[in-house]
Amino acid sequence: MPVSHPDPIWVTDNDTLATYCTQWLKLDAIALDTEFIRTDTFYPKPGLIQLGTGQEVFLLDPLKIDNWQPFAQLLGSEQVVKVLHACSEDIEVFHILSGNKPAAIFDTQLAASYAGLGHSLGYQNLLKTLLGVDLPKDATRSDWLQRPLTDIQVSYATLDVVHLLEVYQLLQQRLKPMPHWNWLLEDCSNLSNGDLYPKPEEQWKEVKRAWQLRPRQLCVLKVLAEYREREARRSNVPRNRVIPRGSLWPLARYMPDNIHSLSAIQDMRHSNIRHYGEEVLSLIEMARELPGEQHPKPLPAPLPKAAKEHGQRLKRYTSQKAEELNLPVELLMLGKILTPMLRSRLEYGLFKLPEQLQGWRRTVFAEPMVEQLNQPEQ
Structure with a gap:
């Protein structure tokens, strides 16, 4: 189907935004999208907000509007x-x-997965599947902070919300008669309630091979990983601009105490050392002197080969349940719960559910799974 769209309405001042927000508050649903740039900053730089009502498309200019309270x-x-x-x-x-x-x-995208249209389906493919619309992607990586925007950019941004409410209606029709509908609404609600950014004090646990480090080295790793996260936010620069991800483990392992040894650490660039080197060395010195009671507990080693058989049992059950529920496997077994369950099986002889697994996945899927898998094998 050829693509076409209405001429967008630009919203470029506070009063106009407030007036339209009053009108939009009376609607049942609105389509939203954003364009931004995030090449050299921690936080995205907003370039454009697109809003569709089904009949009209509005382009909100964050470079000119400075009172977003009505939009909030x-x-x-x-x-x-x-x-x-x-x-x-x-x-x-x-x-x-x-x-x-x-x-x-x-x-x-989440609704399309529940509707059996494909997991992590891109918007372009979703429009093609549901509406037969071919959406061009010519302006995806363009400069959204430039003004004026090009005609191609304006067309691209407008098309991103023109059909979104139509897609919403079609997905509603498919899913509302199914139990999947309430599960989808639960997942969508969690999107609003989740944390925007990871906890800085927990970032050390995400470093590869952290389990190999001794307690004092882990103390250095924890301090540096937390500093990296907080400083990236404070300075609004990418995390790797502060400390490259690949440098965290060797910094904790070798604990350099001067600029020369710091420069020998994997991935540490001259720019990292020039801007943050002295602070990194100071933090290493401070962390290595902390008393033992302040050292983090060692992380568990990777799962042994003995866990493979138990993992296969989990995967077989998950595949059977996904087929029974007519859902993608990815919607059932979230990656973050697989490892804790396998560890519990190895440690206690039983599969146990991690506390963070809540909602419909726990009651509909996970609790019946552990009940069945924990029964003595025949």
Whole structure:
């Protein structure tokens, strides 16, 4: 189907935004999308906000609007559904502009997965599948902070929300008669309620091979990983601009005490050392002197080969249940619960569910799974 769209309405001042927000608050649903740049910053730089009502498309200019309070009220309304596609970074942009995260989210990528259209389906493919619309992607990586935007950019941005409410209606029709509908709404609600950024004090646990380090080295790793996260946010620079990810483990392992030895650490560039070298050395010295009671507990080693058989049992059950529920396997077994379950089986002889697994996955899928798998094998 050839692509076409209405001429967008530009919103470029505070009063106009406030007036339209009053109107949009009366709607049942709006389509939203964002364009931004994140090449040399920790936080995305908002370049454009697109809003569709089904009849009209509005382009909100964050370079000219500086009072986003009316938009924050719209985002927070539980009565107006906000329809987005793969919305995690959009939520971040909204929070930066307005201080608010959208309530009543409907994520069409998530809904498409529940509807059996494919897991992590891109918007372009979703439109092709549901509407037969071929959406061009010519402007994806362009400069959204330039003004004026090119005609291609404006067309691309407009098309991103023109069909979104139509997709929402079609997915609703498919899913509402199914139990999947309430599960989808639960997942969409969690998108609004989750943390935007990881906890700085927990970042050391994500470093590869951290389990190999001794307690004093782990103390250095924890201090440096937390500093890296906090400093990247404070300075609004990419994390690797502060300390490259590949440098964290060798810094903790070898604990350099001067600039020369620091420069020998893997991935440490001259720019890292020039801007942050003295602080990194100071933190290493401080962390290595902390008393033993302040050292982190060692992380467990990777799962042994003995876990493979138990992992296969989990995967077989998950595949059978996914087929029974007509859902993608990825929606059932979230990666973050697999390893804790296998560790519990090796340590206690039983599969146990991690506390963080809640909601429909726990009651519909995980609790019956552990009950069955914990029975003595025949």
